[in-house]
Amino acid sequence: MKKTSLPSGWAGSYDRFFNFIETGAGRYAILIDHIEKLKLNCSVISVAQNRHIFIFPPDQKSLRASGGVFPFKGQSPYLLCAHYDRVEGSPGANDNSIAVFHLLNAALNLIARGAKNWLIIFTDKEELKAGETLEDQGSFTLAGKIKEWGLEKAKIFNFDCCGTGEAFIISTTTDHILKDSQRPNINRIRKEITALRDHVLVTADNLRFENILLAPTPFSDDAGFLRAGLASQTITMLPSAEAAKYEVLLRRQPDFADLIISGRINDPKEKRGLPGTWKNLNNASDTPSRLTPQFFDRAVRLMTELCVL
Numbered sequence: 599m600k601k602t603s604l605p606s607g608w609a610g611s612y613d614r615f616f617n618f619i620e621t622g623a624g625r626y627a628i629l630i631d632h633i634e635k636l637k638l639n640c641s642v643i644s645v646a647q648n649r650h651i652f653i654f655p656p657d658q659k660s661l662r663a664s665g666g667v668f669p670f671k672g673q674s675p676y677l678l679c680a681h682y683d684r685v686e687g688s689p690g691a692n693d694n695s696i697a698v699f700h701l702l703n704a705a706l707n708l709i710a711r712g713a714k715n716w717l718i719i720f721t722d723k724e725e726l727k728a729g730e731t732l733e734d735q736g737s738f739t740l741a742g743k744i745k746e747w748g749l750e751k752a753k754i755f756n757f758d759c760c761g762t763g764e765a766f767i768i769s770t771t772t773d774h775i776l777k778d779s780q781r782p783n784i785n786r787i788r789k790e791i792t793a794l795r796d797h798v799l800v801t802a803d804n805l806r807f808e809n810i811l812l813a814p815t816p817f818s819d820d821a822g823f824l825r826a827g828l829a830s831q832t833i834t835m836l837p838s839a840e841a842a843k844y845e846v847l848l849r850r851q852p853d854f855a856d857l858i859i860s861g862r863i864n865d866p867k868e869k870r871g872l873p874g875t876w877k878n879l880n881n882a883s884d885t886p887s888r889l890t891p892q893f894f895d896r897a898v899r900l901m902t903e904l905c906v907l
Contacts, residue, residue: 615699619689619886626651629682629698629720638705646739648722651682653705655714668747669717676716676905677744677752678704679819679830681724681736685880691889693879694724696761700894704901716905717752724758724819725880737822744828753794754830755904757897758818762875763837764893765809766900768798771832771859772824774814783827790829798831801903807896809838811845814855816876835897837890840873847871 614632618625626649633640639654658669680697684690701718708716723736732738744752772791776784795812802810815834823830836844847854854871857863863872878884 612699612703615695616886618698619691619695621689625682625684626722633702636702636706638702638709643743645736645743648736648739650722650736650740651720653701653718653720655716656709657714668749670715670752671748672751673715673749674751674753675749677719677749677754678716678901678904679719679721679737679754679756680758681722681819682720683722683725683736685725688879688881688884689886691884691886692759692761692875693884694758696889696894697757697759697897700760700897701757701901703898707898707902708905711902711906713906721819724822732821732825735819735822735825737819738826741823741826741828745826750828753797754823754828755794755798755901756819756823756830756832757834757901758815758832759834759875759879760897761835761889761894763835763840763890764896765811765836765838765841766798766802766807767815767834767836767841768795768810768812769815769818769820769832769834770812770855771814771817772820772829774855774859775821775824781827787824787827787829791831794829794831797904798833798900801907802900804907805899805903807900809841811836811841813841813844813848814858816858816861816879833900835893836873836875840875844871844873 614628617623618628629651639656639658641652643650643652654669678701680701681694682698684693698720705718721736721740726734744750776788799810815832818832820830820832857868863869878888
């Protein structure tokens with residue numbers, strides 16, 4: 599596979615990226631090996647046969663050393679997520695390998711800055727197969743454990759497809775899912791999602807980032823978390839030109855949001871409305887050649903600053 603050039607100074611946290619996206623790669627083993635090489639404080643926790651990989655600040659005790667008491671119990675740490683699985687037959691360069699490696703770099707930054715109130719989770723089983731439901735998603739069963747561990751107050755930010763473009767898309771998918779909901783805890787969840795979104799917007803503003811769009815995006819781990827009653831905020835990225843066209847489309851055709859969320863875009867005319875980046879996900883076209891390394895630092899800075907500002 600032809601390698602895309604990466605910015606100088608990134609080799610330490612990206613040197614296994616191309617191994618990670620190879621056909622037939624043992625992604626779990628490669629990721630664990632790389633985490634150990636980076637000397638990060640890691641634990642693997644299996645939930646419903648899914649292996650979720652946790653990165654803790656250096657001073658946190660392992661679950662075994664703490665007698666099984668989960669770190670941050672009863673607190674509200676920043677919880678940064680990215681799924682490490684991919685659709686079969688796709689290299690998964692943007693969906694979602696690059697966000698995983700961005701978060702590894704963010705972890706190194708957070709440690710260097712002495713930040714302590716954070717937790718990173720690389721989730722398993724985000725991608726669903728035909729016939730599966732949100733309750734089969736890894737984040738759904740993981741949410742149950744998060745509540746069991748006393749982390750229901752965690753501020754959950756989910757990063758998906760953050761390797762192409764410079765525009766941040768702050769997902770409003772959960773708003774559309776909840777718009778007709780009659781759940782008894784609906785007001786609480788809406789309030790928590792609003793607080794998460796506001797925090798992203800304030801952080802981006804403090805970083806003086808432009809090209810920010812609030813818009814519906816394809817479902818991610820946020821859907822499974824929401825199904826289990828946990829608020830989370832998904833963040834993705836697009837080239838600014840694609841984001842601008844998408845914003846115009848949503849103004850002209852508001853019901854396109856429902857098609858995006860449901861994944862029911864089959865008509866050729868409707869497909870033409872999709873941002874080009876999204877057309878190349880979950881298939882053989884999701885290769886490193888479509889990544890934009892010049893904007894990688896933008897994603898990592900946002901990930902880092904969410905936990906320290």
